Amino acid sequence: MFLRASRLLPALAVVGALALAACGTNGTAGTGGGDKLEVVTAFYPLQYATEQVAGDHATVSNLTKPGAEPHDLELTPQDVAQLSEAGLVVFLHGFQPAVDDAVEQEAKDRSLEVSTAADLSRPAVEEEHEGEEAHAAEELKHDPHFWLDPTRLAKVGTAIADKLAEVDPDNAQAYKDNAAKLSQDLKAIDEEFKQGLASCQNKDLVTSHQAFGYLADRYGLTQVGISGLTPEQEPSPAKLAEVSKFVRDHQVRTIYYETLVSPTIAETVARETNAQTAVLDPLEGVTDDSAAKDYPGVMRANLQALEKGQSCS
Template sequence: MNVRPARRPRRLIPTVAVTAATALGLVGLSACSSSDAADGKNGGKLDVVASFYPMQYLAEQIGGAHVQVRNLTEPGQEPHDLEVSAQQRGQIEESDVALYLKGLQPAVDEAIDQSGTRTKIDAASLTSLEKHGDEVGGHGDDHEHGDEHGHDHDSEGADPHIWLDPVKYAEVARGVGKALEKADPDHAADYKKNTAALVKKLDGLDAEFRDGLKNTGSKVFITTHAAFGYLAERYGLTEEAISGLDPESEPSAARVKDLQTMAKADGVTTVFYETLVSDKTARTLANDTKLRTDVLDPIEGITDKSRGTDYLQVMKSNLAALKKALDAK
């Protein structure tokens, strides 16, 4: 297959819960600092640096008119491989808040850890994580009670793609809202209101997925890399990934053969590819197995190729693609 050469697997870094730090008063700006920010360079807005699009979306939705958000990952850039420039390090250092997901972008983790930014919000610490491989799911557990279902609060070796599960993303949104309230108490009431509005939207999205995927002809879908494990488990599906958590790793010949056999046995109709990663591997597998191809977007960035202009729209497009591929009734 004509794919990029495999890279050495990334080592995911353990997280420290922002909630615990907040309780100790170690993150967040004081009321005085918040007033200082109001007289600063951003016209009274809190300066937030977000690591990649799902964090940007949270900051903008919750922060509203009170924040200025800058995304370290440019549209169309594959976030896993982001290298932080000297200019971006300066942006992080000067920001009031750094919002990131530790374990997804090692260079960002290092830059934020080394910065003097007063409020550091690690999204991975705001929900429970799981360790996922090439195959994820295969059951219909709701996973409402974290540790009973094998959830892991230590992110080393864990799957960071939590934003693709609307329930987990809502948990993160609540934590981000509380952190912004602490960082900018003058506008705490607005952050609380905006958080509640976003969580309501995410609850509605969860209901759409539950209803749309509860009765399908197949429960198995194939993706380029293992980004949809949390989504699969949430809605009783099984994700079979050509590659693992690394979108650029090369699958073995044995893995490809297994997928070909599995596709026939489980009635798979579609091989999904992504917008920010080469589709050559997915198309080769689809051609070999005479299957269709379609897009299932991990929403790591919004571009002109995205099927929607924001997180909610693209997630609904993902739902439509899954319903079609799985023969939803």
């Protein structure tokens, strides 16, 4: 289980009955009475990948509304009914407990859980750390933010195509072709990151919380989180002093904070160390305040922030 507080799912049994009744009035489950497959995704990166793979052959919706913290998602009865009627639900187990519960009760046989495809194993470079670094390595096992490594999201795209082909075999080739195109697009982003971060003067990535482990591992950076995986967790004074000392000792010039979370912690460390702050987006959702309108745009904005903040030439 990831380090998130569980959310109670209200009256699932009643809602399930309502959802089943709705299926009887709307035609075939998963089509909403129309010709297109209906796919429900749990949060934005899964929505983006599914939309790219599904193309015009499915309608894709997202349970996490723009601007909401996906970790803390609570489902309404309408959300559960939508999930119950879907032809496919795409989710990540452990990231959103309410979604896990709803899928288990309402859509277990019509779901794709993506952790295996994403490969959430601990990066090998973390194996030999001791002390505080060992604790960080242990937490990385539970880091759900695999999509910040585009190569992992590409693998999830392939898994989505395979599952869509099972549900909708008439369009199997289209799903396969779309997944191949998505993989090419994500490979291009990956190459941009590898080239852009290859010659950074500083490889130490100090962030307000530890959401960037997969990005750091992919591109040769070392993540140091002020807080843990839970962004709302307040670091102790001892932790703030420890990170501030690390920043000074390693000549870190930029402390990163993220969208949807207060920058106060990052600003505190920056003031103590004469560093600057910058936004690094964990891409859990896209809002009007995001640097771009979609996954590729926000990832490239992240790259620009890193190139500047890590002094990459």
